[in-house]
Amino acid sequence: MLDLVIRGGQVVAPWGVGTWDVAVQDETIVAVAEPGQLTRDVGRVIDATGKIVIPGGIEPHAHCAMPLPYPNARAKGTRASPPDVVSKACIFGGTTTVVDFANWKPGLRLVQAIEEKDTLFKNSSYADYTFHGVLVGMGTEGSTPQKAVDLPLSLIDEVPELIQAGYNTVKVWTTNATTQRPRQMMDFGHVWGVMQQVAKAGGVLAVHAEDEDIVMYMHRRLHQEGRIGTEFLHEAHNTVSEDLSFRRTIRLAERTGCAIYLMHVSAKEGVDAIAEAQRRGLPVYGETLHHYATFTHEVYRKPEGPLYHTYPSLKASEDHAALWNGLLRGAISTIATDVLFCPAEIKLAGHTIEDTVGGNAATEERVGITYTEGVVKRGMSLPRFVDVTSANAAKICGLYPKKGALAPGSDADIALIDPAIRKRLALSDLHAADHSVWEGWEIHGWPVMTILRGKVVVENGKLAGTASDGRLIGGRRTRTDVLRGAGALR
């Protein structure tokens, strides 16, 4: 007997799109078949007529329970919301896997940092989850500023151990982003060393790339000119910084043979650098955010401007054109949120280039907004929509085809989108944050059902899952042939 059959939907499979029936048994997809061919007894049949059936989304960039590195929040010991809040938003938005970060801190091995972060997620996640290992110049856990500790060289040499343990992605910053976060960054010498180890072990290096010199020079300049409000963030985190840092990072990747994933691409310069690298056959992949592709820095001038911000920064409308071009044609592989949930009150407490709180709450909106803005407004194909919301993140994070594919043998992580839904998004449509920059946004199509490993976890706007449903996904391996598929259109 089959556990579940989803009948009559428009199914987006790795080999194409068609009206097929999807069969699930023991948490796994066992068949994608022509209608009427699945004649065995079935535990439950879901009628998906008129719906689009896609693999559950993958949120590749989330920061749950992170201590907030801003003066106001630090003073109060405020942390970002925990995994149960974020993962609940994920499943309501059609996302079934969330990738968070496990920051190294002094005294821990990198693998232990993963284990430590897992204790926060265990029995506290509605979605499956895993972590990028993070190398930082000092410990960042804890609510008060800690004593800066030099990054030990032995940590760099430990990177292969982490990758061999089944966590194939490691992240570094090339900037401190603000003057309030000393030694978050790694200089290019150390990044070079990390890349050598990541390349040796066959992993992927995720990079928050900004040019520290440009960013900090602009901080000085903006302070001197008395222009330090949130509305000047894009002048500090500017397109020159993206241009220089991306090209320098890509050059190091080329010299070391390291695969890289450039996070939150915000500018045309970033897209161009990635596209050029891909044309030269380099394993260089880009992520953007739905916020970055949709809002310009003009919104920073609104009273609620800080709600729209994450680092580096929103840019201009010509950058949107480049980001969408990248999303449609291949240079940009994924749409992420850079998730950080905190109350609007905290987001709005920062007003300057030093203390505007980064991170976006809109992980629930990610898949639906990408459908509206990509598929409906810009003619993105359904396979490409699946690539940027799910499959490519799975390929980069070594999860594919267990995750990110609607195919026999894959985990039965499935979302149904109702393309007929047309409305203005209300805060009451959402389930976790106390604010949304998408409130009032015209949407056309929205996720209506989410299935995690064969279990219906959201149905008709109601929660059916529990916080103990989510599991840690280890055993992640980069497969070169699969990873290549996350790049420019094949």
Ligand SMILES: [Zn+2]
């Ligand atoms: Zn982030």
